[in-house]
Amino acid sequence: MNYIYAVICHKLTEPLIFTIHTLLKSPLSIIILHIDNKTPNNEVIRIKKKLGDHPNLLYVPEKKRIDVRWGGVSQIEVMLLLLRLAQRYNYKYFSLISGDDIPLSSNKSRESFLNIAYSNRIEFIGYNPVHNAQQRLAIKYPSYFYNKDHSIMGKLCRKIFILYAKYFRTLDISHLPTLYKGSTWFTLTHEAVDYILDYVEKNPKYLNSFKYSLCGDEVFFQTIIFNSLFRYKVYNIENNIPDCERGMRYIDWVSGPSFPRELDNSDFIKMKQSGMLFARKVKSNIDQKEFEFFLL
Template sequence: MNIAYCIICHRNTPILRTSIQLLSPKNTVYLHVDLKSNLEEFKEYHDKVIFIKQRIDVRWARFSQIECTLALLNEIENTSYHYMCLLSGDDLPLQSNAAIKAFFHKHNGTEFLGIQPDFDSKALISRVQYLHSEFDSKRNKTFWEHCFWGFKRNFLGHKKKPLFSKLPPLHKGPQWFCLSHDACTYILRYLKENPWYMEAFRFSHCSDEVFFHTLLMNSSFKDRLYKHNELSDDNAKALRYIDWRSGPDYPKVLTENDLTTIPDSNFLFARKFSEHTNLKVYYEWLKSRS
């Protein structure tokens, strides 16, 4: 069982270092380092990972997040793998290499893409239907920027995108997933044959949670989704433990103190971990699960 681990990162942290150390043996790890970051800071991984040459300036909630994922898919297109797992630099595995491989071997042919069962369809359509500027997606707006943004939204409105009407019904879920070689190949082939689909998502807001989900949910791969009608937690469907409930950050920034709260189930990865996590405690915890 060959697994291609595709990691999106912008900082070199102890969390990223730990994930690469644990996952790189007997797997191929592909690393996308944000274009804004200094590549020299990641040179310690030169003999452990494959660096993606097509580096994207990734911006929160922007189409660049989709472009980054597609750069990774294009990188592995002609390689030999059974599953591609998309991870962030803040993720840690919750199972050993052997256990992860055994899980995918057991569920070979299944797609691990989280689909949220209930969502505000009007708000979701708004993400994609209208042209959203870089300013719209800016985090931590000042008071006056919020005032201007509110005026623009309420009185000037957003311009509609003409290609939106061509899109099938929208679906959403977490950005992170594990997909089979067949599903990844299908995505790339579909986009080559239907370039309008990508254009329909440009200048959207948080469309990384919609782009791949809509594509696969409107294909035969819908029938291969892991526990699609059984689990209500869309992150669990993608094999991720992510705490969106506890706070104070959303999602919660995890530390070694959160390890004992993670259910002993089929979660294979967790995010996102603080770079100050006591990794000695983490290694002991991971060993106890083997």
């Protein structure tokens, strides 16, 4: 059986080139690539020219591409689109990654790890038990929240709005199951993917409840999985580890200056020693030859 890698990107980067070309060296890799619908056509052409044609590389058709906005429901919609496209294939695991991510081991090592994990149907998805997921959905967020404005004024405006919204812009989410929050990026068995899509189809109000959410993509899939029997198969669920590590991703939320940190070659040793499947997010202009370090 195959391994699906669903990639969300909006521009051509060195990590994207390395990741696609590396994964395609394995006959078991199937890549579904979504290029953001707002990406200029000349950039789309550059991406396709650089990545090339391959029988195991599927570009999401232009008519199905989504304009993905940070923090908005469109992030959930593109993830559901990729999950549905994956159902065309026979596969063991579906891994969601971005154009800024790279694999941290050879195809052989990663496939060996996942093959053993699949024999026990282990799911790799993050979960943060101390996070208040309710606030992500209980407020009707305005459109300006979906801009990454890190200025002091921007942060102040958002804080003031939330104080106001708790009284005047609240939404009734009492119909929803217990909410769980975790890292967006996951690796799930085809059984878990089928369960998610079946749940969404049978509960149409569930997706609609995320229409005005903020970063609801970090709640949508976790809530379905952790309210099901799949929760007992989540990797390291009994241990207190960072939720991104439960998804087998190396993500630095500590060092800064950006959060998450943009990883460069000074992070390579820690990335390699982490034992994770993928790292994000990696600086876009790192020389291709430096990435070979992870395939040794």
